[in-house]
Amino acid sequence: MLKLAALFGDNAVLQRDRAVPVWGWCAPFRRVRATLGDGSAETRSGADGKFLLRFPPMPSAVRLTLQVTELESGETATAQNIALGEVWLASGQSNMEFKVSSLADGGAELRRRADAGELDAVRMLTVPRNALLTPARDVDAAWQTASAATIDDWSAVALFFAKKLADELAVPVGVLASSWGGTIAEAWTSGETLARNPDIARAYSEYLLRTGSTEYWDSLSPEELEIPMRNFETALFTHLPPEPENSGFSAGWAESAYDDSNWDRTALPAQWKEFDLNTNGTVWFRRKVEIPAEWAGRELILTLGAVDKHDITYFDGVEVGRTGSGYDTSCWDVCRVYRIPSELVRPGLRVIAVRDYSFAYDGGLTGPASGMKLAPADAEREKISIAGEWSYKIETDLGPAFPHLSGMGLCCPNSFSILFDNMIRPLVPAALRGVIWYQGESNAIRFHQYERLMRDLIADWRFHFAQGDIPFLQVLLAGYRTAMDYDPNSEWAPIREAQSRAAAATGNLVASAVDAGDAADIHPKDKQTVGERLAAAALMQAYGGKEEGSGPVFRSQTRSGDALLLSFDHAAGGLIAPDGRPHGFWIAGNDRVFKPAEAVIAGVKVAVSSPQVPEPVAVRYGWSDNPRSADLRNSAGLPALPFRTDKFDDGENE
Known part of the structure; x- marks a missing residue:
């Protein structure tokens, strides 16, 4: 019956030079004694069987054994190969979640370094995705040491960060990686804190009432109610039909000569729901463009902005690009940039056609408007905007995939406080040195609220982990979309400003990724620059290093x-x-x-x-x-x- 929390299993890294909380569960009201190296601690479990004991601060060490004994029964739990070093929490959305295997070389160089023993000082525990409405007691995860067989699924930013710290400090570094792509800051903030934010409090209260109602739970299908704790998105998607056949292409919907006069019209960019398409399936969009005579025979760059979820894009009936396959949820906000070969470029009216397939939640061509354009590859300033009115027609209407899960609630990771409750709260009150945070893309459209959100989130986590004003190091969002010297309508400039202001107000440094981005990809592959700049900030703020840790x-x-x-x-x-x-x-x-x-x-x-x-x-x-x-x-x-x-x-x- 004696069980340790997942944070204290084999290969764990625990924070050196600080009191180390260790917790778990046994029978109620039992004395529990623990040893770790030369340290010892004792406590008594509560009525629910949970115990929490604290070891005194200890210096860096490796190959320790943690042993916890329930004294009355003699039952013992043991964890081997424990290290005392530096522990950091890495969190945020997809760019923090971005895996080693997704790097430009597929992670080959890091796997080589792992095989050579160069990453032996780094360990990681990756918290699985979980968005249930009942807060989690523990996480179903285990610490991993670095090897070619383990690191592919590690956070690349966190690994580069930890490697740099381990090299500089000459101690083991452990990372608690807890991230989820496409998520908003409100999901990572506790309900107690959200309830004090005047921008959110009312909506948060209404959300609690709705998801606590009999009507809400009665509306859920048996499949929705059977979602397991782990991989629940996969469980959901197993109930979905396969991607429909591309019948629109067979019907000539990609061709310039096709008559779409009886199609509906809508202004883009927009989500499907914004023009009352509350469904899932495939929708075709078409727009005529007048190609100037001077563009004839020149390669063009077509920038669509983001497409939610997958697309196949055509120019004059010829496919020029596609993104996404299967039930991949990682590309719903990725800017599409496709090259149109010079041999396709002829003067006159031509048609851009986009087949948008969304298997869950919403769909659409979501822009931004400034990122929807067509231009010669060698003369971007000659661009033609393709934002505005498009024709559209439903190819296949599959109906709402999850009619009750599309909004905030069960299994929606963008529900208020749901990721804090399931992916952060179970880690509290672990001893940490600090937090690294890469998020903001999903809040960019509401940048006016973001400074307050981040100040609240930082204070929230500092309060719950109860170790004072631990460093909370943000990444300034990477450069994305068309390169421009100045854009008064930019969304990401003000979100970066909000990040910087929140950092200044809370006494933290930031690491800029502005110059490490990719105009065509919201998930740039240069994670080494980001991770090492976060490490530079940490070395200065957390460890008192004399080297500069921030840009001007x-x-x-x-x-x-x-x-x-x-x-x-x-x-x-x-x-x-x-x-x-x-x-x-x-x-x-x-x-x-x-x-x-x-x-x-x-x-x-x-x-x-x-x-x-x-x-x-x-x-x-x-x-x-x-x-x-x-x-x-x-x-x-x-x-x-x-x-x-x-x-x-x-x-x-x-």
Whole structure:
């Protein structure tokens, strides 16, 4: 009957130099004694049989044995090969969940290093996905040591992070990896904290009442009620029909000459539900485009934006790209970028046709509008927008896949507090050094709320883990979508600003991934840069390292003639740019119209000016979804965080 929580099984890493909580379950009201190396601890189980004991702080060590004994019965639980080192919690959405096997080389180099023993100091426990409405008591997971046979499914960011720490600190590093792609911050925040957020409290209360009603549970099918704790998405999808035959292509729906005058019309980007398609199956979208004469015979780049879930895309009846297969849920928000061969490009009216297949939840061409365009591969500025009115027709109507699970509730990972309850709460109160967090893409459309959400989430986790203000290191979202020097309508620039403000307000550093992105892929494959920048931040914030752990962070501006002089934190060693003059700066006067700016480094400051703005009041830097030209760095080579010095969008100016 004696059982230890999953965190304390074989190969576990426990936090050195801090009191170490260890818990589990036995008969009620029994004395429980434990030993770990030279340390010992004792407690008594409660009425529910749970016990929690704490070892005193101990230094780094390896190959220890943890033994826990229930004294009355003599029953013993033992865990071998325990290490005392550094423990970090890695969480967020798909870019933190991104597996080693998904790296550009399929993980081959990391597997080689694992076989060579170079990753022996790193261990990981991956929390399985779980989105049930009853909070989990424990997680069905085990610690793994690094080997070619184990690391394929590990978080790549977390592995690169842990490897860098292990090398620098010369101690074992363990990661508790708890992530889920496509999830919102509200799902990772406790209900107690959500109830205090005025933006969310009412909706949270209504959600609790709805999911606690007899009507809600009576509405669920037997299949929905049989969802197991693990792999419940797989269990759900086994009840779905296979992807329908592509009958639309056989009917000529991809051809330019096809008459779609009797099809319905809708404005894109949009989710299906936004134009009353509350179903699943396949929907075709068509749009005519006028190809200029000067484009004839030139390769084109077609950017659709995101398509929820899978697509097959045609130009003039010829397939030019497809994304997704089976019941893959990882590509619902991936921007589609397809090349149209030069031999297909002829002047006149041509048709783009997209077959959108969604087997669950919602579907649609979801944009953003700025990312829906057609342009010559060698002259992107000649782009034609393809946002706006499209024709559409349902090819196969499968009906709602999970009519009761499509919204917040059972098995929906984007339900209020559900991932905190199932994937974080069971880890509390583990001894940690800190948290690394890569999330925000799913909250980008509501960026105005994100600073408050993240400040609350950070305080929430610090409270529950009860170890003071442990470091909580966020990743600034990677560059994505079309590279632009400046975009006043950017969604990701303000979400990055919210991330930075939340970090500043809570005393944390961030790691910028802005320059490590991929215009065509929301899941860029350069996870080593991200992981190692998180490690640099950790070494500075958590361990007092003297090496710089952050890129330059805007602090203040002063007027100097017709220029604005900007000061930065994390720039003590000086500022640099590839050609000595940093790019990515835009400047505005009282008319609030931003113009490209000249920037000159002056030691630890940057002077920004433009002949078009003789009386400047504000500067923006790296202000777009994918500001590839932004290249200001500090002497450690870390990129400056994007920023704005104004509050124009908030109806005021600083």
